[in-house]
Each structure stands twice: as C-alpha cells, then as structure tokens.
Amino acid sequence: MESTFLGLIEQSIRKNWELPALTDYEGETIYYKDLALQIAKLHEYFKAGGVQKGDKIALCGRNSSNWAVAFFGTLSFGAVVVSILNEFDKASVEYIVHHSDAKVFFTDTAIYQKIDLESMPQLETVVSLDDFSLLHGKSKKLKSFFANADEYFKKTITKDFTANDIDWHKEDKDELAILNYTSGTTSSPKGVMIPYRSVWSNTKFANENVPFVQRGDDIVCMLPMAHTYGLAFEILKSIALGCHVHFLGKTPSPRIIKEEFAKYRPKLVIAVPLIIEKIVTGHIFPAIEKQPVKTLLKVPIINIFVRKKIRKQLIDFFGGQLCEMTIGGASLNGEVEKFLMSIHFPFTVGYGMTECSPLIGYISWKEFKSQSCGKIVDRMEIKIDSDNPETEVGEILVRGTNVMLGYYKNKEATKEVMLPDGWMKTGDLGIIDKDGFIFIKGRNKNLILGSSGQNIYPEEIEDKMNNSPYILESLAIEEDGKVVALIFPDADAMEQHQIEPKDYDAFFANIIKEINQTLPGYSKISSFRIQEEEFEKTPKRSIRRFKYME
Numbered sequence: 001m002e003s004t005f006l007g008l009i010e011q012s013i014r015k016n017w018e019l020p021a022l023t024d025y026e027g028e029t030i031y032y033k034d035l036a037l038q039i040a041k042l043h044e045y046f047k048a049g050g051v052q053k054g055d056k057i058a059l060c061g062r063n064s065s066n067w068a069v070a071f072f073g074t075l076s077f078g079a080v081v082v083s084i085l086n087e088f089d090k091a092s093v094e095y096i097v098h099h100s101d102a103k104v105f106f107t108d109t110a111i112y113q114k115i116d117l118e119s120m121p122q123l124e125t126v127v128s129l130d131d132f133s134l135l136h137g138k139s140k141k142l143k144s145f146f147a148n149a150d151e152y153f154k155k156t157i158t159k160d161f162t163a164n165d166i167d168w169h170k171e172d173k174d175e176l177a178i179l180n181y182t183s184g185t186t187s188s189p190k191g192v193m194i195p196y197r198s199v200w201s202n203t204k205f206a207n208e209n210v211p212f213v214q215r216g217d218d219i220v221c222m223l224p225m226a227h228t229y230g231l232a233f234e235i236l237k238s239i240a241l242g243c244h245v246h247f248l249g250k251t252p253s254p255r256i257i258k259e260e261f262a263k264y265r266p267k268l269v270i271a272v273p274l275i276i277e278k279i280v281t282g283h284i285f286p287a288i289e290k291q292p293v294k295t296l297l298k299v300p301i302i303n304i305f306v307r308k309k310i311r312k313q314l315i316d317f318f319g320g321q322l323c324e325m326t327i328g329g330a331s332l333n334g335e336v337e338k339f340l341m342s343i344h345f346p347f348t349v350g351y352g353m354t355e356c357s358p359l360i361g362y363i364s365w366k367e368f369k370s371q372s373c374g375k376i377v378d379r380m381e382i383k384i385d386s387d388n389p390e391t392e393v394g395e396i397l398v399r400g401t402n403v404m405l406g407y408y409k410n411k412e413a414t415k416e417v418m419l420p421d422g423w424m425k426t427g428d429l430g431i432i433d434k435d436g437f438i439f440i441k442g443r444n445k446n447l448i449l450g451s452s453g454q455n456i457y458p459e460e461i462e463d464k465m466n467n468s469p470y471i472l473e474s475l476a477i478e479e480d481g482k483v484v485a486l487i488f489p490d491a492d493a494m495e496q497h498q499i500e501p502k503d504y505d506a507f508f509a510n511i512i513k514e515i516n517q518t519l520p521g522y523s524k525i526s527s528f529r530i531q532e533e534e535f536e537k538t539p540k541r542s543i544r545r546f547k548y549m550e
Contacts, residue, residue, distance in 0.1 A: 005200035006076055006171050008207075008240045012215075014163040016242035019216055022065040025249025030065050032242070035072070037161050041153060042073035042132075048145035049125050049137070051104060053078030053169065056179065058102035060084035060093055060111055061129040063225050063247045068235060070106040070129065071225070075177055078169035079104075082179045082191075083226040085454055086111060087520045094119040096181050100191060100408065109135065173197040179408055180228055182354050182455060191408030194228075198357040199236065201379050201401040205359060206237035208378075210268055212323040215242030218264040222248040222257070223272065223453040228358040229328050230453055233270045254279050258317055265319035272329040272453045273336075274481045276347070279317065280336045284310065311343040324365050326350055328358075330449040331440065334371070341370060349373045351438055353426060354455075355417070356380075356402040360426070361438045372437040377402070382432065383423070389432050393441045396430050397423045446545060448478040450522035456483065461523060464515050469493050471511070473535055477549050482526035485512060486548055488534055504530050 002008065016032045023029040030038070051057070057074045059081060061067050074081045082100040084093055086108065097105055097120045104125045107115075112126055112135050126136035134146040145152070157165075171177070178194040213219075219238045223230025238245050246264050250256050252275055261269075288294060288310070297303045315322045325347040332349050340347055348365040351373035352358030360382070361374035368374070376382040379401035386394025399422045406414035417425045430440040448456040458476035465474040465485060472490040476483055487508055499507055508528060516524040535543040 002204075003200075004171050004173075005177070005196050005203060005236075006168055008200065008203055009072060009076075009236075010166055010168055012240050012242050013166065016215055017163055019242055020244045021239065022068055023244065023246045024065050025247050027065070030069070033161075033163075035069065035239075036163065036166055037158065038069045039073040039076055040157050040161065040165065040167075041149075042069065043077050043167075044152075044157065045127075045142070045145065045149070046073075046077050046079070046104075049104065049139055049142040051077065051079055054176075055079045055104070056082050056100050056102040057104040057106065058082040058084060058097045058100060059106045059129075059226065060088070060097075061086050061106065061108040063221055063249070064129060065247070066129045066132065067106075067225055068239075068245070070127075071231075071235075072239075076168040078171075080176050080179060082181075083231070084181065085224055085226045085520070087224075087454060087522050089518065089520050090114050090116075092520070096191075097123060100179050100181075107135075112136075171196040173200070174405070176405065178357070180226070180354050180357075190410060190413055192354045192357075193405040193408050194354075194357045195405050198402045198404065199232075202232045202357050202359050203236045203240050205362075205378050206233055207241055209362065209364070210237070210324070213237075213241060213243065213268050217241075217243045217268075218266050219243045219245050219268065220248060220261060220264055220266050221245050222252040222275075223270060227453050227455070228354050229272075229352060230270065232358060233326065254283065261317070261319035263319075265321040267321050267323040269318055269322060269325040271325055271327050272449055273327055273332045274330075274449065276325065276327065276340075277333050277336050278481070279314075280339060281333075284314065284339075307343045311345055314343070314345055322346060324348060326362070328352055329453050330447070331373075337370065351440065353428075355404045355424065355426075356398065357404070359402055360398055363437070369433075369435070369437045372433075372439050374438060375436045376438070382438065384430065384432055386431075390434060391431065393429050393431055396426045396428045396438070396440070398426060399423045448476070448483060448523075454520075454522045456523040458483075461485070461515075461519065461525065464518060465511075468511055468515075470497075470499075470507070473531075473543065475535065475543060475545065475548055476525070477545075483523060485525045485528035486531050486535075487528055488531040 013032045013036050019032055020029045021032045021035050057079045059067060059070055071081055082102050084096050094115055101122060105123055106127050106129050109128050109130050124138045128135050137143050174195050174197060176193050177196045177199050179191045180194060182190045182192055219234060221234040223234060225231050225235055248260055296306045323346060327347060328350040346365045348363060348368040351361030359377050362377055363374035381399045383397050384394040385397055386392040403424050406418060428440050430438060432438055446458050448458055450456050461476040462474050465471050470490055470493050471487055473488040475486040512525050512528055536547050537543060
C-alpha cells in the first residue's frame with residue numbers, strides 16, 4: 001500500500017480510524033471513520049448516476065471538509081478530479097467544466113446560482129458542496145436515489161461500517177488523477193494532467209521530510225485546496241499522516257492567523273511569501289524602529305537576547321509550537337528573508353509548479369541557504385540549460401516522477417515544454433551552486449502570486465487592457481502584493497476623442513473599473529500609472545518587463 005497514493009490514504013484511514021480528520025471553521029469535525037463512510041456513500045451516488053472509472057468530476061468551492069470528501073471520494077472511485085479555484089469568474093468556471101469534459105460538478109450553491117448550465121451541455125449532475133444535495137440532475141434514476149438515499153443507507157452501508165468495508169480503486173502509476181487548470185480564462189486554459197505517481201511522490205516526500213509532524217497533530221489549512229501547493233502539503237500530506245486538518249474559513253489576515261493559530265498551535269505552517277511579509281513589514285519592522293529596541297539591536301551581546309525575544313514573539317504569533325514554516329509559490333522579499341535569518345526563525349523556501357504537483361526543490365530550514373529554494377527532491381532530476389550551470393543563468397529543466405503527463409487536449413502546449421528525452425522546460429531561469437542549491441534568477445512566466453496562493457498571469461490581464469482602443473501598450477506588475485497596471489495610452493485615439501492629458505487619470509480609472517469586472521477577485525487591478533513614453537523593447541519588440549518591476 002506504501003507504493004500507491006490511494007494505498008497511503010487508505011492505510012492512514014484504517015490506522016487512524018478513531019482520530020479527528022477534518023474540521024470546518026466554526027463547524028463540525030469529521031473523524032477518519034466518518035471520512036471513510038462518507039466516501040463509501042459518495043461511491044453509491046456515483047454508481048446511481050452512471051459515473052464510470054476515468055470520468056471527469058469537477059470541484060469548485062471554498063475550502064471545506066466536503067471539498068476534501070468529494071476529492072478523496074472521486075479518486076478512490078477511479079474518476080478524475082478537475083480542481084477549479086472558487087475565485088475564478090463565471091465564464092472561466094463554465095469553460096473549464098466544459099473543456100475538461102466533466103460529467104459531475106461539485107460546487108458551492110452560491111457559485112451554482114451564477115453559472116449557465118447551457119454552456120456546459122455535457123454536464124449531467126451538479127451537487128452542492130454545502131450539504132451534498134442534488135442541484136441539477138439529468139438522470140431520473142439518480143434523482144430517485146437522492147430522494148431515497150437516507151433510507152437506503154440505513155439498510156445498507158451505514159450499518160456496522162468498518163475499515164474492512166473499504167473498497168477503493170486500484171490505481172496505475174501513470175493513470176490520470178487530477179486535472180488542474182493553470183489559467184482561469186477562456187482564451188488560453190491549460191489543464192495540467194497530473195498522474196497518480198506524481199501525487200504519490202509528493203505525498204511520500206513530504207511525509208518523509210517533516211519528521212516533527214506526527215499522527216494526531218493539528219494542521220491549519222489556509223491556502224486554496226484547488227491549488228496544488230495547498231492541496232499537497234496541507235491536505236494530502238496531513239491525511240496520509242493521520243493529522244487533524246482545520247480549515248481557516250477566512251482570508252488569512254494577520255489578525256485571523258493569530259487567533260486561529262493560537263487555538264491549534266501547529267508545528268508546520270505552509271505559507272506563501274505575502275503572508276509572512278505582511279506580518280514582518282506591518283508589525284515587526286515598525287516595532288524594531290522604535291526606541292529602545294532600535295538602540296539595543298546595535299549593542300553587541302545584548303542584541304542577541306533582543307533577537308531571541310523577537311523570534312519567540314513571532315513563533316508565538318503562529319501558535320507557539322512552530323517547528324518550520326515552508327514558504328512557496330514565489331520568491332521571498334530579500335529584506336524580510338535577511339531579517340528572518342538574523343533571528344534564526346525556522347523557515348525555508350521551496351520551489352515547485354503545478355506541472356510537478358508541485359514539488360521540485362526543498363530543504364530543511366536548518367540547511368536553508370539564503371536566496372535559494374532548496375535542492376532537487378527525491379525521484380527528480382534537474383539541470384540548467386547553460387554552459388556553466390553554477391554561474392551562467394539558463395532555463396531550469398526537470399525530469400522525474402513528479403512531472404505531469406502533459407496538457408489536456410493541448411498537444412502544441414505540451415510539445416513546447418515536454419522534450420523527447422523526458423526533460424520538461426519549467427520556464428524559470430536560474431543556476432545551481434556546487435552544493436546543489438537552486439537559485440531562481442527570473443521567471444519566464446512572469447507569474448504573480450495572489451494573497452492566498454492563486455496564480456495570476458499578467459499577460460491575461462494585459463490582453464484585456466490592450467483590447468481597449470485607448471491603450472496602446474500595458475504591463476501588469478506586482479507591488480506590495482497587489483496588481484498594478486502600467487498604461488501607455490494611444491495618443492491618436494485620445495486626441496480623436498478629444499481627451500486631454502489632464503483628464504487621463506479619470507478616463508482610465510473608468511476603463512480599469514470595467515476591466516476589473518471581468519477579472520477574478522484576487523487578480524483585480526488595484527491601481528494604475530500612466531507611462532509618458534513607450535515601453536523599452538527588445539530587438540524582437542517585446543517589452544523588457546524586468547525594467548519596470550524593480
């Protein structure tokens with residue numbers, strides 16, 4: 001059972017039968033035995049609805065115990081999970097459900113009320129993630145089963161249900177497990193095909209490299225479960241170990257984090273840079289600039305005790321039992337990293353991407369090297385496409401168990417990144433030092449990370465801006481965790497419509513407002529600046545993006 005992902009999960013459920021597994025924010029707790037029972041019930045619903053092994057089942061909703069039940073229930077039945085961020089806009093959700101060929105759709109009732117079923121003609125069933133009620137069903141047999149399910153389960157499955165009654169799908173290592181879409185727009189979605197071997201490899205590595213986390217420990221889930229980073233290390237790792245997952249339920253603001261982490265006191269915290277950066281820059285930096293702390297930090301010997309006190313306060317902020325904070329998704333602010341290392345805060349920065357579900361690089365905080373993102377993980381290889389990988393920056397290539405099968409129904413995109421010899425182009429630029437540490441120097445993908453770990457693709461925002469006849473060129477960049485637009489107006493169009501430069505700000509404010517209505521909440525443009533001169537270009541006429549991101 002150790003050699004398969006579903007085997008790991010099934011083994012954990014059997015071993016931790018009487019332990020708590022999942023708790024919703026201010027909600028009920030599901031024990032491992034309850035998780036097994038709800039999965040068994042879900043399988044009966046699938047059978048009644050005519051679901052077959054290999055069918056696609058979409059999930060789109062806020063983090064919850066029911067989301068996790070639907071996820072594990074789908075995989076253990078032999079169907080494929082299509083995970084969709086609940087913050088995607090209506091059109092993107094509809095497109096992904098349709099493009100993925102999803103037969104069943106689990107979603108929050110609030111999301112269901114906004115979508116148009118006619119745009120997803122292949123969809124047969126919609127089930128509420130709020131309470132597993134039937135929201136839409138084409139099958140009369142399934143409607144009848146839902147109506148009489150309670151009575152059916154009383155007579156059959158719920159009576160004396162034990163671990164011996166678990167009957168799950170037996171996976172093949174290269175079998176498709178998850179379709180995770182890296183893009184939320186209808187113009188260029190890419191469904192990453194994640195096989196079971198990748199999910200198993202990520203879960204096994206996490207369990208073997210966080211020895212301080214044990215069965216029964218509390219884990220706080222604050223990243224989106226539809227994102228591979230949060231899913232792999234807050235959910236899959238935790239359930240495979242027999243941990244108790246608590247869903248945060250709210251946006252992870254410093255106040256919410258402090259309150260909730262004080263309750264559960266986790267040993268491991270999975271975070272994106274923005275979370276720790278907000279706390280350090282918003283709370284700690286202002287405090288150490290005040291007297292007498294500022295002076296004491298300059299006094300030899302005494303400053304050691306001051307830094308120890310600051311370290312303790314920061315660990316207490318996360319509940320007091322923190323053994324390690326693993327940061328991923330984007331690079332950590334250099335000033336924040338330098339400060340955290342100066343107080344010996346137990347943090348490390350990893351490296352991953354959806355196409356590897358997501359793990360590529362990791363190292364324990366005790367071995368972490370400044371500005372790096374760990375070493376290549378087990379069952380993976382890495383190389384730099386340059387003549388001297390230690391000093392000359394080149395594209396990072398990876399190969400191994402974690403790598404995806406390709407992009408769903410997109411052979412061209414797959415061919416662009418998957419090389420014939422098994423190496424995959426990451427789109428990231430970097431070097432590897434003599435000790436094997438990975439240093440990312442730039443990102444071809446220009447990815448921006450949202451506040452809760454969502455992927456924001458600036459090109460997609462720029463496409464929308466450039467659709468305006470009044471915008472000649474644009475850039476979407478990240479500043480202080482927010483999306484900022486740089487706009488170079490089309491002078492001819494502005495003159496033709498008699499819009500004077502003094503009125504530019506008010507005019508473009510309305511255009512940005514209209515564009516924001518077409519974007520998910522996490523990628524909306526927070527502010528904009530007018531560029532007086534054309535953007536600097538490469539010989540190929542591409543904007544030198546890095547010039548505007550300093």
